Amino acid sequence: MKGRGDGRAGAAGGPTRHVPVLLGDVCETLAIDRGGVFVDGTFGAGGYTSAILSANAANHVVAIDRDPDAIAAGAAMVDASGGRLRLLHGRFGQLAALLEAKGIDTVDGVVLDIGVSSMQLDEASRGFSFRQDGPLDMRMEREGVSAADIVNEASEAELADIFFHFGEERRARAIARAIIEARRRSKFTSTRELADLVATLVRQEPGVHPATRVFQALRIAVNDELGELVRALQAAEEALAPGGRLVVVTFHSLEDRIVKQFFALRTGRAGGASRHLPSGTSIPPSFNAITRGAMKPGPEEIASNPRSRSAKLRAGERTTAPAHPPTEALTLLGTLPRTADRGRARR
Template sequence: MRASAGSAPQPHIPVLLDEVIESLALPETGLAVDGTFGAGGYTRALLAAQPDIQVVAIDRDPTAIAAGAALVAESAGRLRIIEGCFGSLDVLLAAIGEAGADRIVLDIGVSSMQLDRPERGFSFRNDGPLDMRMAATGPSAADLVNEAEESHLADIVYHYGEERRSRAVARTIIEARRRGRIETTAQLADLVAGVVRSEPGIHPATRTFQALRIAVNDELGELVRALHAAERILRPGGRLAVVTFHSLEDRIVKQFFAGRSGRSAQGSRHLPGGLPGAAPARSFAPVTKGPVLPGEDEQRRNPRARSAKLRVAERTEAPAPAPLAAVEALASLPDARGGGRR
């Protein structure tokens, strides 16, 4: 979920919750997977919707895993929480003896708890270390900002943040780090604000912070892997529901479901001509016609829902084909495909 600049911290509220549960059409028994556990909102709803269904929840954030211990205790053996990346959900399920799943829900992006904790370094609302890691390992945003080449930084900011002033942002970062390391969210936000024009209701650093967070956590690559993993692990008739929060995520989900259901998808500025080389096997059938959007009441209650989109598809009996190369390409930087912004 996304936070707007200057807003007060808010509790984590699952977006499109009723629509997700309704579209999943949960069976009375079976296995449901919450691939992005977070604060457990979808997991609680899954447990409550059917008293005999089993739930496995996955999260890469050890803080979320620890916070979910109470819910595990309350579930009377119906809930297991696994630490790991949801892009490997089929492998993670196999490791605990589960050969298939009946329902999977994915809520893509950063959680409110991560945004609202300054020490995690996801937001410029409060100053904190420039971290942005969802897990506790790997290079941080500070490492990326202080060590990446200027052209690589610019490509990240342009592609993952869709920031038109990406070259100016990268150049400013390079100039600033010659004077010393950029270590805090406030330092970076001030630098970006010096070269990006303010827009009503949007902090100048919003798109840059989004871009760095996506790059640090390989969020788009993780989403692509999760879609293919769900395809492999879902039983025939199983359903996959995905909630996204910005155009990059939604484009990937839209193209994946279109390619796997045999429908043509519109091209994009990233992939002219749509889905070249898409596999013909119809491994999914659409459940929702286009994206499901939050209603006005939900948007008033939860401003973070405004950009959310839900897409749902049902697994057919067709075997899982090879991964869609065109969808995988959507998670890559443009210059890696031979055409970055210069």
């Protein structure tokens, strides 16, 4: 629910289409003026990447995006960068493997801007928006299981789980039941069909479309967004050199909960013991906290870019301690809880 472009011409390329959220705070917290190799794990329209390249002629960026449209649109920025930008198609959860494939052992900073970009949201044909009619798709990579596949094939229990856990939708059971009844008559193919059905069941809140939480939940499920976030945080921990910084911008409570828990565990605020080590043994903190709590956009930014209103920034600086082993608590936060009625049920 945000934009990753900056709307201005940058040193590394032409104009981009949207305003990157918390740009000044991201740049300052990431310390981009010091020079180094930085990873922009969510390239989008290149707003953060452009700012990093413009800050210091010694900066290099490895930018990652899973959306092939973003990769194609970024070609001009790559050409204009003088070899300082490498743009890679892939998921930020694959960050470590992508860097290894390019012969990069460590980096000086990683920025992650989580969720769907404004370009995806505003393009009806991508199927992310409940405000514009389009195919019920939501696939960032344009391949794999779509939102229509889930809506038309998942069991009632699985749909309810998705809406409740990934969308925090209180009417999850009623919506799932209504979908099952409706698809017996006709399969769902468009965003409008689903949004209209949800609107009959969810009370309108001021400024919030009734289908907001259902669409968020489906998007997260289609793209495994929370699982990717967990993997990306752990991969960044492995890739960052001592003194390197990790900056993460989130847009809803599920994302922020994972990032908050990650930094609490890695800075020692949540305790450093591990069940994989002998009793009483603790793991040294792998990060020092940079931010106290979450940084948020100010009134001026919210007024100029309303989609920034829910953004939160958290950051940490890598210590010399080894990376922690994968944390089960984080993994569970990134997955859908199991139910007795799991799996697809064609009806």
